[in-house]
Amino acid sequence: MRVRRCPRACVRGVLPAVLTLAVLPAPPPPLPWSPVSVAGTGDHGGGAVPAGGDGGTPAVGRAWPVGARPRVLRGWEPPATVYGRGHRGVDLAAAPGTPVRAVAAGRVSFAGRVAGRGVVSVELTGTGDPPLRTTHEPVRASVDEGEEVAAGEVIGAVEPAGSHCTAPCVHWGLLRDDVYLDPLILLPPWLLRGGPPRLLPVLGVPVPR
Template sequence: MRVLRAPSAARFRKAWWATLAAALLTLTGAAGGVVGADQSGGSWQWPLPGHPAVVRHFDPPEQRWLPGHRGIDLAGHTYSPVLAVAVGTVTYSGSIAGVGIVSVTHPDGIRSTYQPVIDRSVSQGDRVRAGDQLGLLGIWGGHCALRACLHLGAVRGQTYLDPLLFLQPWELTLLPHGGW
């Protein structure tokens, strides 16, 4: 299983330099076939009203069968509306082990998952737009220490992705040599 997570500070610096090099090569025409970054970054809307705090970050396991955290947890309030992050088709709306779950497959093939969702207002096959209500936020015993939080996941094929890659736009700012 492969995982894709938001960059740490060190990884962000490496990614920044790599992006700068690719941009310079592209601008000077020296690069042939350079592929840009994933265009979906920052395109998702927040699945809860406002800009909820991340109370637990993406922490995937080293091996597929090991425990880990394959998404992010967002602070919320019980009965808050759970909203679709982007346009897509509902591929699952039901309960697994007593937890209400909704999955939406987006045109780029990424599947967003939401739990715990109660009073689900969508069914399998429904088309949704960004911001459409999927249901209401419930409480999932043993998760988030009995506080209301939404677990948001992102999966491409069998690869778990860090949802923050799609929720937070990463901006590149070029500074003069030597800083400001």
């Protein structure tokens, strides 16, 4: 087999690419809310789990519940004790009427009203036994209990009242059985940062022939 050597012109073309890689900007700083923070307890009880989540939560999400990358008004704040104060979910800024979507494929396990607020819950397919379950409120459901939904499919709309936020929002929760987890662990890093990774052109490199 004959080995082809890189001619001097090729070296001159590759060198700018190497130098370009050396001066690329550093990666962005971590997000102010961690997608892998510790797990906590349910809003109405439930057991705590060790720090770092349950160790088996897959990043199955393919869409945010609202918008492309909504503003997080309040992040995950696990309580120190089972019934301690905290925030067992994430509040996402969303105007009334904003479509609410399933973050991943699953089955609607509940669609109705709880304490005067509209709630939609989805059991996520392929996430173990018991399966992971997302909750969304206040949401006016556009799906029925037992209905299968795809990732990104609209399951309802944000209601104008019933939120505990100071600004219009949707509260997004995640449970495995009766244990609440940080819902952001469902989203892969590229979705947390606003979109899939993209390859940038490197100037000075000759086009292959």
